[in-house]
Amino acid sequence: MKKLLLTLLTTAVFSQMAMAEPVKLKYSSFLPETTQTNHVTIPRLKAKLEELSGGNLSVEMYFGGTLGAGPKTQMRLVNNGVADFAEIPVPYTPGRIKGINVFELPFVVKDNLNGSLKTLDLIKSGDIKGTDRFVVLGALQAGPYLIHTRDKIASIDDLKGKRMRVSGAVQSAIAEAFGAVPVANIPATQIAENLSRKLLDGALVDMANVYNFRIEEETKYHVTNLELGAFSVLFLMNKEKYEGLSAENKKAIDTVKGEWFTKELGKEMNIQAKMVLDKLKGDSSQHLIELSAADLKKAQAKMQAVIDDWTKQSALNAKVYQAATAQ
Incomplete structure (x- = not known):
């Protein structure tokens, strides 16, 4: 009897421990x-x-x-x-x-929050x-995405022929609209390596992840006033x-x-x-580029064509774009 009681007590204790x-x-x-x-x-x-x-x-x-x-x-x-x-x-x-x-479309995301x-x-x-x-x-x-390049760019025309890392069909369309060559299927963790090997001339990356993916090691020019979608x-x-x-x-x-x-x-x-932007500002080897008003107007026209093409692809696209941009 004592052995049985001891067994039952032990079982109960372990059951309670398991439940805890x-x-x-x-x-x-x-x-x-x-x-x-x-x-x-x-x-x-x-x-x-x-x-x-x-x-x-x-x-x-x-x-x-x-x-x-x-x-x-x-x-x-x-x-x-x-x-x-x-x-x-x-x-x-x-x-x-x-x-x-x-x-992923331009101008939809103003900031991450x-x-x-x-x-x-x-x-x-x-x-x-x-x-x-x-x-x-x-x-x-994660956005908005910005343009980061190895070589100096003074206007969006300087992007012509540049091999730009992109993610997704929309970013490919954005790069093509600027005359750049979109390069997809490169994980974010491999962007810096491909830039280093000169397989890329630049990348579309959000500001917050520039240091996470070591983008700043290989790109020294960063366009800060043209918002190109998010991830x-x-x-x-x-x-x-x-x-x-x-x-x-x-x-x-x-x-x-x-x-x-x-x-x-x-x-x-x-x-x-903000931390990344401040860090780039404090680094003399990095250059923050603001496109001119004329360049921005030209870029906005090109981006509107990308938006229009995307919304025409399906009724769902048109509906979700209207919802996403509603104030």
Whole structure:
């Protein structure tokens, strides 16, 4: 009898210990820990979730492609449950999230926070489609994209014939409109290497990521007053994982997902963009270029043609562009 009671007591103790184990959420990013998102925002999300859940949720962070290398694999990792949520660079999985590439168009995104909140609004309204199989934790528009070149440019005409790294069909159209040669399928982490080998003459990159991807090492000329779209990133969670959580843990996630997390993402990227700009200003080897009023007018006309062509491609494009640019 005593042996039976001891066995039952031991079983109960271990059961309680098992019940007390926090639920682990695995976060994946193909980017290094040093980015503003991975170094600041994700740890802030981790702390918030663990606090709100009373320690019942634990976030494990896997940076630099530890769970799966490369930007193209991130959505698959979440789909397959290898990662519970991930930083997903949407242009690397074209066609999966429809309508979100409206933010790649020129002049739609003014800054990271503005564009990120707009993205969230369009997901909620149904204008951006394809996220229903996930739980959308947050959205980030890394932008606006700017022109960075190895050689000096005094006007947009100087871009003719330049091999410019782009991401996605819209950025390709932008480069072609300036007479440049778009070069796609180069991950952001390999831009500097390709610039160094002179396989590229420049790149379209948002200001916040110039140092993250070592763009400043190979490009010394940066056009600061021509906004050329943004790069869409979604932070998506495996829906089955979310549905399997307790009501209390779901409540913790519901508190941070959407506006809170999106604001944190956009705010921190704006901070980083300003830090980068200030750092470039303080470096005598770097040159910040402002195009003339005449050049801007010429560029805006070329970009309007890109916008018009994109909106004519489908009724969805026309509708989402109207929604994205509504005041």
